[in-house]
Amino acid sequence: MFIPGTDIEGHMKLRPGQKLRSAVCDAQVVVVRAPSADVSLGCGGAPLLDDGQDADGAATLDPSLGDGPLLGKRYADDDLGLELLCTRAGTGALTVDGRPLLVKDAKPLPSSD
Amino acid sequence: MNLLLLLDMVAAGRGDEVAVQAGDDRLTGGELLASAWRAAELAVGASALAYVGTNGLAVPIGLFAAAAAGMPFVPLNYRLSDDQLHDLLAPLGDTLVVAEGDVAAALVARGHRVLDAGEFVAAARARGAAGEVPADGDGPAVLLYTSGTTSAPKAAVLRHRHLTSYVIGTVEFAAAGPDEAVLVSVPPYHVAGLANLLSNLYLGRRIVYLAQFDATAWVEAVRRERVTNAMVVPTMLARICDVLDADGGGLPSLRALSYGGARTPATVVQRVMTLLPDVDLTNAYGLTETSSTIAVLGPDDHRAARDGDPAATARLSSAGRVLPTVEVEVRGPLGEPLPAGEPGEIWVRGEQVSGEYAGGGAPLDVGGWFPTRDRGRLDDDGYLFIEGRSDDTIIRGGENIAPAEIEEVLLQHPDIAQCAVVGVPDDEWGQRIAAVVVPRPGATVEADDVQAFARRSLRGSKSPEIVSFVETLPYTETGKLLRRVVQADLLATG
Numbered sequence: 255m256f257i258p259g260t261d262i263e264g265h266m267k268l269r270p271g272q273k274l275r276s277a278v279c280d281a282q283v284v285v286v287r288a289p290s291a292d293v294s295l296g297c298g299g300a301p302l303l304d305d306g307q308d309a310d311g312a313a314t315l316d317p318s319l320g321d322g323p324l325l326g327k328r329y330a331d332d333d334l335g336l337e338l339l340c341t342r343a344g345t346g347a348l349t350v351d352g353r354p355l356l357v358k359d360a361k362p363l364p365s366s367d
Numbered sequence: 368m369n370l371l372l373l374l375d376m377v378a379a380g381r382g383d384e385v386a387v388q389a390g391d392d393r394l395t396g397g398e399l400l401a402s403a404w405r406a407a408e409l410a411v412g413a414s415a416l417a418y419v420g421t422n423g424l425a426v427p428i429g430l431f432a433a434a435a436a437g438m439p440f441v442p443l444n445y446r447l448s449d450d451q452l453h454d455l456l457a458p459l460g461d462t463l464v465v466a467e468g469d470v471a472a473a474l475v476a477r478g479h480r481v482l483d484a485g486e487f488v489a490a491a492r493a494r495g496a497a498g499e500v501p502a503d504g505d506g507p508a509v510l511l512y513t514s515g516t517t518s519a520p521k522a523a524v525l526r527h528r529h530l531t532s533y534v535i536g537t538v539e540f541a542a543a544g545p546d547e548a549v550l551v552s553v554p555p556y557h558v559a560g561l562a563n564l565l566s567n568l569y570l571g572r573r574i575v576y577l578a579q580f581d582a583t584a585w586v587e588a589v590r591r592e593r594v595t596n597a598m599v600v601p602t603m604l605a606r607i608c609d610v611l612d613a614d615g616g617g618l619p620s621l622r623a624l625s626y627g628g629a630r631t632p633a634t635v636v637q638r639v640m641t642l643l644p645d646v647d648l649t650n651a652y653g654l655t656e657t658s659s660t661i662a663v664l665g666p667d668d669h670r671a672a673r674d675g676d677p678a679a680t681a682r683l684s685s686a687g688r689v690l691p692t693v694e695v696e697v698r699g700p701l702g703e704p705l706p707a708g709e710p711g712e713i714w715v716r717g718e719q720v721s722g723e724y725a726g727g728g729a730p731l732d733v734g735g736w737f738p739t740r741d742r743g744r745l746d747d748d749g750y751l752f753i754e755g756r757s758d759d760t761i762i763r764g765g766e767n768i769a770p771a772e773i774e775e776v777l778l779q780h781p782d783i784a785q786c787a788v789v790g791v792p793d794d795e796w797g798q799r800i801a802a803v804v805v806p807r808p809g810a811t812v813e814a815d816d817v818q819a820f821a822r823r824s825l826r827g828s829k830s831p832e833i834v835s836f837v838e839t840l841p842y843t844e845t846g847k848l849l850r851r852v853v854q855a856d857l858l859a860t861g
Binding site: 273284286305326327341361362 | 665
């Protein structure tokens with residue numbers, strides 16, 4: 255299946271603020287930091303969908319990839335300069351170019367508000 | 368990213384917990400989201416949603432309703448005259464104004480579309496259908512008038528992406544414990560009030576609103592609501608100390624207190640550390656145009672100062688270090704970056720930095736840096752010392768003199784309660800230094816004595832040549848000294 259805005263492997267150009275959703279679970283994310291290079295983002299083994307893209311009904315969740323994202327956690331790949339914020343929890347693990355995306359450590363700042 | 372998405376996440380994750388409270392009126396995260404959607408329907412056809420009133424449920428409902436309706440939220444100072452409000456509202460176009468009490472009637476009489484704040488909240492709580500969170504992160508979320516201490520107030524434009532970057536970059540979603548509560552008493556038209564709301568909502572900390580600040584009411588609210596966190600401006604801090612001194616009761620539930628919004632005299636900070644030894648203190652520095660806080664001096668720095676570490680004691684008058692998500696540069700008169708230790712103008716850069724004003728004007732340079740128009744310096748460890756507004760700098764015989772340095776010295780005088788140091792025009796020196804002093808109640812102090820006291824710590828060129836005495840000094844609601852008023856009064860009286 256060809257998804258507009260992506261190439262044959264599902265690579266796409268991300269932009270900060272972009273909302274993406276899982277094709278196989280309830281997960282939703284927002285792009286906080288976008289890499290300059292095109293990347294392929296997946297959830298549960300299926301490409302993450304942009305607004306307006308329809309899920310491929312045949313896609314199934316691959317549980318071997320790990321746990322799904324948790325609400326409010328940030329997932330990052332510092333080498334790529336990629337950061338996503340999970341705005342809806344899900345059961346499919348987030349991946350970038352086939353590698354797992356790791357939860358970003360929260361370094362608490364002094365409470366200024 | 369849109370502001371409404373932050374509330375949408377709260378509703379999804381902790382939607383059954385009380386998110387905001389005013390008196391005994393409470394809204395859970397889920398109820399706040401539903402109310403915002405309902406209130407958005409009330410604003411249909413308008414181009415902005417303005418709010419003129421004290422702290423209450425109308426503030427969060429109005430903010431998120433404006434986001435849901437795709438228009439900016441414009442909180443205005445309820446103490447302005449009807450004419451001033453009219454002048455600020457006029458350029459906004461067709462605005463729905465949510466206003467409290469008498470102001471509502473006065474604005475109706477001037478032809479504005481007005482809803483009483485109580486009716487607005489009641490209608491919003493009647494529940495409506497939720498919509499889809501707008502994808503737009505680039506639209507204006509809030510128009511906020513700057514303090515206008517050095518010039519006429521300007522409306523800073525804070526876009527959704529500025530505010531969401533600030534929240535996501537500085538606080539962790541749902542990280543607050545179930546017993547945590549924050550008391551918000553800074554006014555809703557101040558950037559600190561806005562940041563208080565957004566950060567604490569995202570943290571999952573119950574927000575308790577105090578309609579307007581009063582030190583006794585503040586202390587009572589902390590005790591009654593078992594408040595764990597609060598943010599105040601320096602003038603509030605001093606009054607809270609007075610109340611605690613008088614009643615000796617302490618604030619056992621309070622864990623963290625942050626202060627900012629204006630320069631805080633070291634004497635006040637020392638007093639708080641003595642009165643509230645178990646409370647984590649944080650000094651926050653930021654501007655309206657930077658979506659609130661950009662630098663913090665944290666609890667560890669305060670404790671080190673209390674334990675007598677001399678470097679830490681010196682840093683107590685600093686704004687601490689900039690946030691990891693913000694960059695800072697101190698620049699000289701030609702725009703060149705200055706090394707640590709040298710004072711100059713403070714420039715900042717980061718995703719939370721807007722720098723844009725309504726009606727045009729975005730003073731960011733080509734590299735995306737924003738000139739704060741504050742003067743200051745960095746020390747070797749990256750602590751930022753703020754010397755005051757660039758416009759306040761006194762230039763005497765070619766020498767740049769920061770009023771703050773002289774004021775800090777004069778405030779150490781046992782008979783001086785408050786003081787303001789300003790420059791007055793002078794044919795010989797360009798400017799001369801004038802100190803306007805408020806003596807402590809019952810104390811008498813002479814000009815000679817003030818000058819002699821200043822010369823003990825300052826060199827001659829920095830000692831005030833003119834000393835005058837007044838009963839009060841003009842401050843904004845949030846504790847900023849109105850120097851241009853001090854200067855004008857001084858020149859008018861000779």
